[in-house]
Amino acid sequence: MILETDRLIVRPLNETDLNDMFALDSNPKVHQYLGNKPITHKQEALNYIKSTIKQYNTTGVGRWAVIEKETKSFIGWCGLRLYNDMTFNNKTNFYDIGYRLLPKYWGKGYATESAKACLNYAFSTLNLNTIYGITEKENAASHAVLLKIGLNYIEDFYHDAEQMTLRWYALNKTEYQNIS
Numbered sequence: 679m680i681l682e683t684d685r686l687i688v689r690p691l692n693e694t695d696l697n698d699m700f701a702l703d704s705n706p707k708v709h710q711y712l713g714n715k716p717i718t719h720k721q722e723a724l725n726y727i728k729s730t731i732k733q734y735n736t737t738g739v740g741r742w743a744v745i746e747k748e749t750k751s752f753i754g755w756c757g758l759r760l761y762n763d764m765t766f767n768n769k770t771n772f773y774d775i776g777y778r779l780l781p782k783y784w785g786k787g788y789a790t791e792s793a794k795a796c797l798n799y800a801f802s803t804l805n806l807n808t809i810y811g812i813t814e815k816e817n818a819a820s821h822a823v824l825l826k827i828g829l830n831y832i833e834d835f836y837h838d839a840e841q842m843t844l845r846w847y848a849l850n851k852t853e854y855q856n857i858s
């Protein structure tokens with residue numbers, strides 16, 4: 679699975695992304711709205727890559743690496759995740775869209791550009807019915823991205839496991855076809 683946009687390539691994560699993934703997930707700024715728990719060991723980044731590769735194989739989707747075409751640099755990840763093992767807002771077994779970029783690349787429209795490509799892949803190639811989004815309530819940049827790619831803000835909910843208020847978004851295939 680490889681997606682291409684004007685400025686970006688979206689491709690599967692692999693173990694050669696280890697240093698980049700460690701840089702991403704050990705950065706406190708990146709984790710400000712993700713529970714403030716940046717990782718401290720490379721092994722944690724390796725575990726994340728391995729579990730993502732497992733998701734590709736078992737669910738057909740997962741978070742994918744985002745590469746800036748001009749520089750060939752790894753800028754972060756974006757993609758779909760089938761939450762079949764966790765419950766959010768009383769829902770289990772749903773596809774979520776998410777993204778996480780290195781701060782150096784924020785503010786260039788890259789999250790929006792890569793997420794749009796993933797959303798199109800979800801509806802047009804995978805033929806999925808509904809894509810959901812979740813953000814921390816204060817994560818204004820992520821809120822903006824989800825709205826820009828067309829998801830509808832539904833409601834806030836309290837997530838017991840993480841003890842925080844999160845926001846819930848959704849878009850179905852028919853709505854997507856009407857806006858694209």
Ligand SMILES: CC(C)(COP(=O)(O)OP(=O)(O)OC[C@H]1O[C@@H](n2cnc3c(N)ncnc32)[C@H](O)[C@@H]1OP(=O)(O)O)[C@@H](O)C(=O)NCCC(=O)NCCS
Pocket residue numbers: 707708709711712776777778779780783784785786787788789790791812813814817818819820822823
């Ligand atoms: C969320 C994230 C991916 C956004 O990446 P990005 O490439 O900067 O996003 P884009 O440039 O495509 O769009 C960001 C939008 O948010 C807006 N924005 C950014 N910071 C904002 C803030 N503090 N308040 C309000 N809007 C804000 C930008 O103006 C932009 O909207 P615009 O195009 O209408 O001006 C990036 O900040 C990130 O990786 N954060 C850490 C991980 C994370 O929180 N992931 C989301 C978890 S749900």
